[in-house]
Amino acid sequence: MRGAGRKLRRRFVLTPLVDVIFLLVIFFALSSRIAPFGLIPVSGHQEAPADREAAAERRASDAQTVLVLSHGTVRAGSRIIALGDLAPAATSMREAGTGSVLVVTSRRALAEDVAQALNALRLAGIGNVRLVGRPSGAATSQTGASP
Amino acid sequence: MMSRRAKAAGGGLSLSRKRRRPRSDPAIPTINVVFLLLLFFILAGTVTAPQEAAIDPARTGDGPGGRLPRPLLTITTDAALGLDGQSISRDGLGAAVAELARQSDGKRPVIHVLAARDLPADTLVWALGEISAAGAATSLVVLKADRPGERTRP
Numbered sequence: 690m691r692g693a694g695r696k697l698r699r700r701f702v703l704t705p706l707v708d709v710i711f712l713l714v715i716f717f718a719l720s721s722r723i724a725p726f727g728l729i730p731v732s733g734h735q736e737a738p739a740d741r742e743a744a745a746e747r748r749a750s751d752a753q754t755v756l757v758l759s760h761g762t763v764r765a766g767s768r769i770i771a772l773g774d775l776a777p778a779a780t781s782m783r784e785a786g787t788g789s790v791l792v793v794t795s796r797r798a799l800a801e802d803v804a805q806a807l808n809a810l811r812l813a814g815i816g817n818v819r820l821v822g823r824p825s826g827a828a829t830s831q832t833g834a835s836p
Numbered sequence: 837m838m839s840r841r842a843k844a845a846g847g848g849l850s851l852s853r854k855r856r857r858p859r860s861d862p863a864i865p866t867i868n869v870v871f872l873l874l875l876f877f878i879l880a881g882t883v884t885a886p887q888e889a890a891i892d893p894a895r896t897g898d899g900p901g902g903r904l905p906r907p908l909l910t911i912t913t914d915a916a917l918g919l920d921g922q923s924i925s926r927d928g929l930g931a932a933v934a935e936l937a938r939q940s941d942g943k944r945p946v947i948h949v950l951a952a953r954d955l956p957a958d959t960l961v962w963a964l965g966e967i968s969a970a971g972a973a974t975s976l977v978v979l980k981a982d983r984p985g986e987r988t989r990p
Binding site (some may be wrong): 703705706710712713717718720721722723724725726727728729730731732758761790794795796798799801802803804805806807812820821823824 | 838860861863866867870871873874877878880881882883884888889893894895896897900901902904905911934936947951952953954955956957959960961962964965967968973974975976977978979980
């Protein structure tokens with residue numbers, strides 16, 4: 690009875706565990722996006738009806754500037770501003786009394802131009818931005834973009 | 837000078853028996869690294885549908901970045917729409933958003949729009965208008981970059 694009293698030692702087998710973990714790593718590596726995403730609020734972020742009414746009153750009293758958005762540039766009257774310079778230009782507009790901006794997209798404008806313009810106006814502290822599609826397009830008007 | 841044990845053994849030299857330590861598995865460091873990789877992907881990444889992963893969004897240059905939010909409306913360069921990985925038609929966008937609004941218990945849902953950066957702006961404005969008309973708030977999803985327009989691998 691040589692081995693009767695000896696305890697049978699079981700070794701923990703790691704290989705199946707490692708296989709499953711490798712498969713999980715491959716799944717997450719292939720199906721995840723780890724880029725830093727940001728959000729630009731566009732419309733409907735004013736929750737209370739009182740805020741909405743106040744914003745409507747402000748909109749009526751504010752001076753409005755029309756910006757025509759093209760690819761990489763914005764036209765304000767006769768002045769053409771590169772999108773990279775829109776934030777400081779919008780800040781000076783706000784300081785000059787502009788509280789409301791109407792952004793009209795032209796045929797050449799892309800989604801990236803819209804995002805950059807909205808972001809620049811938000812950074813400049815312009816409270817009310819209205820985004821409108823080009824007039825020849827099908828009923829594409831949108832209000833909002835309140836930071 | 838003989839040790840007591842050597843004396844007990846009759847004067848012969850005896851070597852003390854070394855207890856063998858169980859050798860650790862050489863794969864354990866690799867497993868640790870793989871575990872860390874798994875944790876990284878789980879915590880930092882967002883699992884996306886293939887349609888969502890194919891979209892290259894606009895870049896802006898400020899603020900902290902976060903994970904991809906939900907519910908997510910995707911618009912590809914050729915104006916194909918998808919809501920949380922499910923393809924929808926242009927005509928069905930309003931109904932799909934209204935259904936989400938109905939499910940959100942009286943709160944106004946926020947639809948996050950992930951549009952391809954080279955999508956015509958008219959299509960984007962149309963989609964934002966449709967969502968607002970269906971009773972939801974909208975946010976535009978952008979990719980944070982050091983300089984606007986910079987190519988960042990998503």
